Amino acid sequence: MKTVVISPEIATYGAMLIGGVVREAGHEVALSTALAAGDAETVLLSLYSTQHLMDPAIREFVAGVRASGRPVYVGGPVSAYPEYILGEIGPDAVVVGEGEETVPRLLKEGVHPGLPGIAYCEEGRVVLTPPALPVSVERPLPLIPDTIGKQSIRGANAYIETHRGCIGACTFCQVPRFFGREIRSRDLDEIRKEVRAFREKGAVRLSVSGGTGSLYGYDGDLDTGAVIALLEMLAEELGPRNVSAPDIRVDAINDEILEAIRKYTIGWLFFGFESGSDEILRQMGKGVSTVQMHDAVEASRQHGLHVAGCFIVGYPTETEDDYQATKGFIEEEMLDDVFISVAEPIPRTPLAELVLKTPHEENPVYVPHTGEYRSLRFSEAEARYFDLSMHADLFKPTLHVVTDEVFNVYLSEARKQGDDVRRVTDLIERYDGAGGA
Structure with missing residues (x-):
């Protein structure tokens, strides 16, 4: 059977992984980042963003393929909310959760109630079969495109999976809810084979994925030796x-892991700080304090590492004092780089539940900004994104000038993120709000 695995815009690791599984099952398979079925008999659509469900081009593509008599199956992180997928883009079925075992059976057997781990529509109602069991983290080599060396995701050609699961319980994150909170680590030799396969296809730089890279080998405690061995192996190969x-x-x-990161990697750390307010960190379920955040920056710099931080603004309960605390943290630490996002409620996460409980007139994503940027007609969340972006530039160790071009980039991104979050919120309200499906 000719099958195409489509991952819109970028070749994600998940799409490559499923492509390899399908190839191992004996099918002729291709990987594409374009919405094009070609002569494939079956289409597997790997979607990694809730925004994909509201993309008219994807909706039209699925309808066109199905009209031609060919099945379309959807998987990926969005499969955590299959009712949304079936209602918005209408595939033949959704592969729910980890699909390595489900997809080959689906291609062979088609949609039926005895196949675990799928969702489909029957006589106007959504049918969810029993969940598939967590799969083994060992797998065939992924289907790597010949163009992988030209792809850039935050500077890397690809993110490779070293383990699954996360010990955290962040309210905005899907990882522990999708893969569980138990860490399942891959065999080091198997990762090495995969890295070599990527290198042979032209990949130059790879990133460690799996939620938190230093959880590789975790079994109740950090396995420092396993993490060091992983990074050393990657450095040997790349x-x-x-x-x-x-x-x-x-x-x-810890000091040993930080020293290994200095020795075997590009020398950067990306911490998910999210907020400078202990109260917001508590509400986010981060499980850490601002004191630990400051200590982590200090320890990293003692090992000569560059430190970048990720921050979330516009959390439904974020007050002006909470926001000012985040600005204060950035001032004090003078981070080498900063990544900011408006709080987007991924469906079926605690953040999504909180958004549903928060009236629009109290949600920073909807509340009009009345401060110094009021002429820009921002929401409060958009204003905080814009303000924090410029503020972070002022406190980076090297000079960053806010030119007209930079100003316009921040302006455009603030509005885009605000619009995206409102679209997702509307989707959640339709499906999971009062009277929703």
Whole structure:
């Protein structure tokens, strides 16, 4: 059977992984980042953003393929809310959760109630079959496109999965709800084979994925030796300046791990700080304090590492004092880089539940901004994104000038993020709000 796995715009690791599984099952399979079915008999659509469900081009593509008599199946992170997918873009079925075992059976058997881990519509109602069991983290080599060396995701050609699961319980994050809170780590030799396959296809720089890179080998405690061995192996295969280990929790580091990151990677750490307010951190379920955040920055710099921070503004309960605390944290730490996002409620997360309980007139995403940026007609959340972006530039160790071009980029992104979050909120309200499906 000819099958195409489509991951819109970028070749995600998940799409490559499923492509490899389908190939191993004996099918002729191709990977595409464009909405084009070609002569494929079956289409597997791997979607990684809730925004995809509101994309008319994807909706029209699915309808066109189905009209031609060919099945379309959807998987990926969005499968955590299958009712949304079935209602918005109308595929033949959704592969719910981890799909390595479900997808080959689906291609062979088609949609039926005895197949675990799928959702489909029957006589106007959504049918959810029993969930599939968590799969083994060992798998065939992924289907790597010949163009992988030209792809850039935050500077890396691809993110590779070293483990699944996360010990955290952040209210805005889907990872522990999708993969569980138990850490399932892959065999080091299997990761090495995969890295070599990426390198042979032209990949130059790879990033460690899996939520928090330093949780590799975790079994109740950090496995420092396993983390060091992983980073050392990656450096052997790619060179130390072609490995990155982003997305580290501030409570999942120690001196040995930090030194290994300095020695074997590009020398950057990306901490999910999210807020400078202890109250907001508590409400986010971060499980850490601002004291730990400050300590993590200090420890990282003692090892000569560059420190970047991710922050979320516009959390439904974020007050002006909470926001000012975030600005204060950035001033004090003078981070090397800062990434900011408006709080987007991924469906079926605690944040989404909080958004549903928060009236629009109290939600910063909807409340009109009446401060110094009122002429820009921002919402309060958009104003905070815009303000924090410029504020962070002022306190970076190297000079960053806010030119007209930079100003317009921040302006455009603030409005885009506000619009995106409102669209997702509307979607959640339709499906999970009072009277929703």
